[in-house]
Amino acid sequence: xxxxxxxxxxxxxxxxxxxxxxxxxxxxxxxxxxxxxxxxxxxxxxxxxxxxxxxxxxxxxxxxxxxxxxxxxxxxxxxxxxxxxxxxxxxxxxxxxxxxxxxxxxxxxxxxxxxxxxxxxxxxxxxxxxxxxxxxxxxxxxxxxxxxxxxxxxxxxxxxxxxxxxxxxxxxxxxxxxxxxxxxxxxxxxxxxxxxxxxxxxxxxxxxxxxxxxxxxxxxxxxxxxxxxxxxxxxxxxxxxxxxxxxxxxxxxxxxxxxxxxxxxxxxxxxxxxxxxxxxxxxxxxxxxxxxxxxxxxxxxxxxxxxxxxxxxxxxxxxxxxxxxxxxxxxxxxxxxxxxxxxxxxxxxxxxxxxxxxxxxxxxxxxxxxxxxxxxxxxxxxxxxxxxxxxxxxxxxxxxxxxxxxxxxxxxxxxxxxxxxxxxxxxxxxxxxxxxxxxxxxxxxxxxxxxxxxxxxxxxxxxxxxxxxxxxxxxxxxxxxxxxxxxxxxxxxxxxxxxxxxxxxxxxxxxxxxxxxxxxxxxxxxxxxxxxxxxxxxxxxxxxxxxxxxxxxxxxxxxxxxxxxxxxxxxxxxxxxxxxxxxxxxxxxxxxxxxxxxxxxxxxxxxxxxxxxxxxxxxxxxxxxxxxxxxxxxxxxxxxxxxxxxxxxxxxxxxxxxxxxxxxxxxxxxxxxxxxxxxxxxxxxxxxxx
Numbered sequence: 001x002x003x004x005x006x007x008x009x010x011x012x013x014x015x016x017x018x019x020x021x022x023x024x025x026x027x028x029x030x031x032x033x034x035x036x037x038x039x040x041x042x043x044x045x046x047x048x049x050x051x052x053x054x055x056x057x058x059x060x061x062x063x064x065x066x067x068x069x070x071x072x073x074x075x076x077x078x079x080x081x082x083x084x085x086x087x088x089x090x091x092x093x094x095x096x097x098x099x100x101x102x103x104x105x106x107x108x109x110x111x112x113x114x115x116x117x118x119x120x121x122x123x124x125x126x127x128x129x130x131x132x133x134x135x136x137x138x139x140x141x142x143x144x145x146x147x148x149x150x151x152x153x154x155x156x157x158x159x160x161x162x163x164x165x166x167x168x169x170x171x172x173x174x175x176x177x178x179x180x181x182x183x184x185x186x187x188x189x190x191x192x193x194x195x196x197x198x199x200x201x202x203x204x205x206x207x208x209x210x211x212x213x214x215x216x217x218x219x220x221x222x223x224x225x226x227x228x229x230x231x232x233x234x235x236x237x238x239x240x241x242x243x244x245x246x247x248x249x250x251x252x253x254x255x256x257x258x259x260x261x262x263x264x265x266x267x268x269x270x271x272x273x274x275x276x277x278x279x280x281x282x283x284x285x286x287x288x289x290x291x292x293x294x295x296x297x298x299x300x301x302x303x304x305x306x307x308x309x310x311x312x313x314x315x316x317x318x319x320x321x322x323x324x325x326x327x328x329x330x331x332x333x334x335x336x337x338x339x340x341x342x343x344x345x346x347x348x349x350x351x352x353x354x355x356x357x358x359x360x361x362x363x364x365x366x367x368x369x370x371x372x373x374x375x376x377x378x379x380x381x382x383x384x385x386x387x388x389x390x391x392x393x394x395x396x397x398x399x400x401x402x403x404x405x406x407x408x409x410x411x412x413x414x415x416x417x418x419x420x421x422x423x424x425x426x427x428x429x430x431x432x433x434x435x436x437x438x439x440x441x442x443x444x445x446x447x448x449x450x451x452x453x454x455x456x457x458x459x460x461x462x463x464x465x466x467x468x469x470x471x472x473x474x475x476x477x478x479x480x481x482x483x484x485x486x487x488x489x490x491x492x493x494x495x496x497x498x499x500x501x502x503x504x505x506x507x508x509x510x511x512x513x514x515x516x517x518x519x520x521x522x523x524x525x526x527x528x529x530x531x532x533x534x535x536x537x538x539x540x541x542x543x544x545x546x547x548x549x550x551x552x553x554x555x556x557x558x559x560x561x562x563x564x565x566x567x568x569x570x571x572x573x574x575x576x577x578x579x580x581x582x583x584x585x586x587x588x589x590x591x592x593x594x595x596x597x598x599x600x601x602x603x604x605x606x607x608x609x610x611x612x613x614x615x616x617x618x619x620x621x622x623x624x625x626x627x628x629x630x631x632x633x634x635x636x637x638x639x640x641x642x643x644x645x646x647x648x649x650x651x652x653x654x655x656x657x658x659x660x661x662x663x664x665x666x667x668x669x670x671x672x673x674x675x676x677x678x679x680x681x682x683x684x685x686x687x688x689x690x
Contacts (some may be wrong), residue, residue, distance in 0.1 A: 242267025
């Protein structure tokens, strides 16, 4: 191209608008595959129309791997390959529309142009651009026909994550922040740090056109196991040397810290943090993704579709099994087609970045087709048995004597696992229940048939299992029933009141010895500290029901509460001459409320005052109070304000200023922490006007 380097216009604004990439903050062209974008460059004389473009990605671009493509000017756009169509020419500038195929490899490309005139050719580099998945394009594997869902699952930076337990679902806001500064670069470098890339970069890059492949690779990269990925998990209840998992309110800080530290794992994550970061990365790359919360979620470590829990004679929940039932667990669903399984398995796919069990030797999970899970097709790729167990496993509760190592079945339950499976509504801040998309109605014949089908496919039906209870044990009927009734709300700083209700089901009197315990737990129901214990002897007349009030005072639990604010209360009832009865209740305590008030109208590029109000509801002084605030388009980064200590009953009002930079509904996320209440979270929608 003569001797001059062509100058190029990438038409950043117009291309970004057409490709739904306007929210990215970088000055580099970012476009989606299977859709044309326009560039204009100068420095080419008009007669020199014999142009060839070269687009290259990855460390060793090659034509067979489709990481290098060359294409000349053609009269029409090709659906199958890269193409360039002349838009207009003037004396020294050329406008070209470039299209990539809907299955092009995503990532950062170098673009150069070669021109041939009067027998000699010369080439020049035009620069770089980033190519992403395109859920708006019908030829793409991630095509999502519903535009409102594209807005929510690709373009929305705010999310709501559900937590708590099946009796008491709570939620908190999260800043996914997939368009914030440098996040796209971090997501691309995450791909280049994966084990697959390190082992064989050429093959890895050649598979980056496939959302199945990338989803699986990224489910491994978001946890630090195996590959020095983003987040180090910690479920101990002790988070020294890092940030407690419940203190995060967004992914941006986590991803930026990972890069800033030279890609050392960030401390610490638990399931919702892994899921939220994976949502950020996949939305950033253009794969529609959402977080899903499963209540009473089984972790079936040995693959027998059964979880075993053990209790000693005093009613203590023993942490001795690899299996567990979590109060809740958060994973991801991503939307793409499954050409490997067939059209009925396309749509939402389960991915899970929380390191629970190895898959093919690595802590990764999915994609498992949600339809395959519902139909019990546990032999299909990837990791369907594990996900099926998370929502369907049977529960066995055992009494275990450490001295004799003898275990006795207390009871079994097939309707416990996989309840109130939840996600955020499209375009609204509400909860949507998707349990029926994972399984048929609990207890129905169809649901049991699917469970048997799954057991059969896993070879569990025909194999003798020495650890399983006998039918005789399963069929035993208890003489009494028991339950914990809640008396009043559970709030941090207040005494906890429960009522144990025992009923004699028989027509003769029963003597019962009841051993009761309360332990603080993390949300996986792993016991951390014993809080309280008591025992009572009870005589129940025929068919009699008795109530026993239980009170656990704030001083008893205050020092022992974990940041999850969860307590497990257990009563193990030894019935003379009958089988034991286990009564248990998982309690999630609520923090006191905080209130956000926007003082005036929020307008673009105008300062507006915001006030956060917190009242100390307990009888002691609270100290070390810190307020953290973040909100995309409202303020830069994270604002941290130290708040003076508060006496009992005292109210604090903390003011700060926002300067919004864009119109529309924006979310302000607030996290207030002090020595007695870690991580009180809330969010507020701020409507920004011109």
